[in-house]
Amino acid sequence: MQLTRHTDYGIRILIYLALLPKEDKASIDTISALYDISRNNVNKIVHQLGKAKVIETRRGKGGGFFLDQHPENINLGDVVMLLENTLEVIDCENQKCRILPACSFKGIINEASTAFIDVLRKYTLDDLIKSSKQDFTTIFNLSF
Amino acid sequence: MQLTRHTDYGIRILIYLALLPKEDKASIDTISALYDISRNNVNKIVHQLGKAKVIETRRGKGGGFFLDQHPENINLGDVVMLLENTLEVIDCENQKCRILPACSFKGIINEASTAFIDVLRKYTLDDLIKSSKQDFTTIFNLSF
DNA sequence: CGATAGATACATTTTATATGCATGTTATAA
DNA sequence: TTATAACATGCATATAAAATGTATCTATCG
Numbered sequence: 313m314q315l316t317r318h319t320d321y322g323i324r325i326l327i328y329l330a331l332l333p334k335e336d337k338a339s340i341d342t343i344s345a346l347y348d349i350s351r352n353n354v355n356k357i358v359h360q361l362g363k364a365k366v367i368e369t370r371r372g373k374g375g376g377f378f379l380d381q382h383p384e385n386i387n388l389g390d391v392v393m394l395l396e397n398t399l400e401v402i403d404c405e406n407q408k409c410r411i412l413p414a415c416s417f418k419g420i421i422n423e424a425s426t427a428f429i430d431v432l433r434k435y436t437l438d439d440l441i442k443s444s445k446q447d448f449t450t451i452f453n454l455s456f
Numbered sequence: 457m458q459l460t461r462h463t464d465y466g467i468r469i470l471i472y473l474a475l476l477p478k479e480d481k482a483s484i485d486t487i488s489a490l491y492d493i494s495r496n497n498v499n500k501i502v503h504q505l506g507k508a509k510v511i512e513t514r515r516g517k518g519g520g521f522f523l524d525q526h527p528e529n530i531n532l533g534d535v536v537m538l539l540e541n542t543l544e545v546i547d548c549e550n551q552k553c554r555i556l557p558a559c560s561f562k563g564i565i566n567e568a569s570t571a572f573i574d575v576l577r578k579y580t581l582d583d584l585i586k587s588s589k590q591d592f593t594t595i596f597n598l599s600f
Numbered sequence: 601c602g603a604t605a606g607a608t609a610c611a612t613t614t615t616a617t618a619t620g621c622a623t624g625t626t627a628t629a630a
Numbered sequence: 631t632t633a634t635a636a637c638a639t640g641c642a643t644a645t646a647a648a649a650t651g652t653a654t655c656t657a658t659c660g
Contacts, residue, residue: 315457315545315565316617323561324553339636347554350619359638372627373635388564401459409468410491414591416584417467420532421459424575428457431568440560447558458616460648483605494650503607516658517604 319395321349322357323440326391329367330383330441331448337376346452357395364394383441389433401425463539465493466501467584470535473511474527474585475592481520490596501539508538527585533577545569 325343332338340358344351358377362369368380379386393399402421404412441448469487476482484502488495502521506513512524523530537543546565548556585592 313457313459313540313543313545313569314547317551318617320546324555327555327559341636352619352621355637355639362637369637370627371625371635371637373633374628375626375636377637388561396457399457401457402464403458407461411468411471411592411595414588414595415471416588417532420576420579420583424572425457427571427575428568431571432564435564439564444558444560448555451555451558462648485605496650496652499606499608506606513606514658515604515606515656517602518659519605519657521606 313401315392315396318353318357318397319392321347321353322361322391322395323388325354325357325361326366326379326386326437327440327448328452329377329379330437331445331452331454332378333454337370337378339376360395366391366394383438384436386437387433388435388437388440389429391437392432393429399425399429457545459536459540462497462501462541463536465491465497466505466535466539467532469498469501469505470510470523470530470581471584471592472596473521473523474581475589475596475598476522477598481514481522483520504539510535510538527582528580530581531577532579532581532584533573535581536576537573543569543573 324347325338328343328346329338340351340354343349343358344354347354358367358369361367362377365380366386367377369375369377401424402418404415404418409415468491469482472487472490473482484495484498487493487502488498491498502511502513505511506521509524510530511521513519513521545568546562548559548562553559
């Protein structure tokens, strides 16, 4: 049971954006180099976050992207649900499981994954940065 | 985020064993045919469950396997932890994440996966069968 | 001792994920 | 208004994890 790297990358991208000085924009190339993630992957994640209005993307020269909401309004549960393409922890339908009509395991698993997401829902992007702003800015080598 | 089929298969194997009449044994071939799971896969899962003393396996002619504990003592959290080989939902170490020293996401994810397992821990194999014994025996075509 | 059944090891296939490559589209600035 | 920079989109390929296949070994019963 593992999250995809997409989700991991997405969170990291958001952390970076949350620490960028106001009015600054990030670019796909910057992020790709910063985290050593393939350009294409960053591209897709940024696009996804943009469609979901978590960030705002601007095409064209001088373009880039930045948070579209305050970090304290960006819920980690939502972000994970957005980037993780399957939260169906078990697939009973696709393989025609014989005991499906009598089986209650799916229900229990659903209860468990709801509990998982509910924990994430308690936190926002701001919780990820508020206590370590200085550390992050050093790592990112950002100046104010 | 998905469980492996191994885990799914393991649970199904245990359900079948829980419904077998006392003193009866199951065999790898029976299970393989019953659930349409490759022989080799069943082999591995049975072996794993045997090593963990969830079931008892007997080699040789007239051999087979059966539950080594009462269904109400077989905890679903334990079974899932046993069969799922990685419960590290995110891997921060292996890819040398730059922000690791400042990052608190791992901790939140750990809290979430603990919540996931804790739900499973509330249930036992007996919870999976007690309310549907008749349905299962029909599906399995077992007679008493 | 032969047949049966799990144990073990390794090879191959399959699938999901991740990456790569190419091209399109939009916006800015010279 | 055109060159250029930046995101958008689609498809192809590579990688890694999972699942399956094949073979052989070992234990046990009759």
